[in-house]
Amino acid sequence: MRPVLVLVDRTATPPGVCRSTCALLTLARRLGPPMAVLCGPSDAASVALLGRFGAATIATIARGELDQHPAAARVELLSHLARRTTPAAVLVASHRLGQEIAARLAARLGSGLVSDAVDLRMGADGPVAVQSALLGAYRVESSVTRGIPVFTVRADAVAPTAAPMEPDVQRVHLNFPSAVRAVRRITRRPAGSELPPELATAAVVVAGGRGLGSRQSFGLVDALAKALHGTPGGSHTATELGWCPRREQIDQVGTIVHPRLYLALGISGSVRHRAAMRHAETIVAIDRNPRAPIFDVADLGVVGDVHRVVPELLAEISRRKAYPMISHNEETT
């Protein structure tokens, strides 16, 4: 049977595999034996986790160029593996980097791309991708008619289920062409600083809305995100007002999140906002209006003023010096 390539999303701190990959493996199994493509060291925990969600093979490659240019080098690696194995499909998670990789890969392979799939199945003529349109009112089925299909998958739409395998780990040796090696990453993090995890795959997301009242108060969102080792985000209105950057916008046209913990501060919970965060495992909302729609999807609701509740929460967190950190590893193992 032809394998199905699945590009693995990794967490940096702590090192591990993102929940999104477990979701992709779950869908990949319907199309053929999954081959997980793991960039970076193949630590035992990651291998075990990939095996638990059904990876028949794990293709690993040491970092090198992958760190220097994440998209181009990964495209090179995936097209190398695609030509070597002629897979039934290639699956990549639907975040910004994933979309870039998938588009470049489809162009490189001369095949077709279906983006933001929420489901996959094997049809009579090959894999069929399901997309959700107009807030889920329509489900659109598409298939790629030429070449190796490339799919970006909205991992939030898929519940990962385990199907344990003993994966065969294969090391890939690949000489990246000069076009990849010629690119160098030139941005640098300031010494000692730590970037938060990417919004789409973060385990903890703290999002703020108009209820914060000002750009200055929006600092409470960043402070709480930092205290919980999470990633800050904002509603459409918060980004429109310039309180947080556009890349942090959580809605259907921004980023769709599926963390373990989602905290909404002063966000009413419009339909388009809820569509982008309702798959969070636990939702905590703080809003002074008890009838705010966000409470309809919240597991825990606090009716109160964010300017009072959030500082109290921060103080409590710092009192409990050893507050628990939530990692993707805990989530998926």
Ligand SMILES: Cc1cc2nc3c(=O)[nH]c(=O)nc-3n(C[C@H](O)[C@H](O)[C@H](O)COP(=O)(O)OP(=O)(O)OC[C@H]3O[C@@H](n4cnc5c(N)ncnc54)[C@H](O)[C@@H]3O)c2cc1C
């Ligand atoms: C032209 C246009 C385009 C739009 N495009 C989009 C889009 O692309 N995506 C999208 O998602 N939406 C869009 N919207 C809709 C709108 O922007 C959303 O409803 C947005 O998500 C609302 O953001 P919010 O929840 O931050 O603000 P609001 O809906 O105003 O909610 C603020 C909440 O904060 C609470 N609050 C106020 N003060 C406090 C306080 N001190 N303490 C605690 N709570 C407090 C209020 O009770 C309220 O529930 C659009 C709207 C327009 C007009």
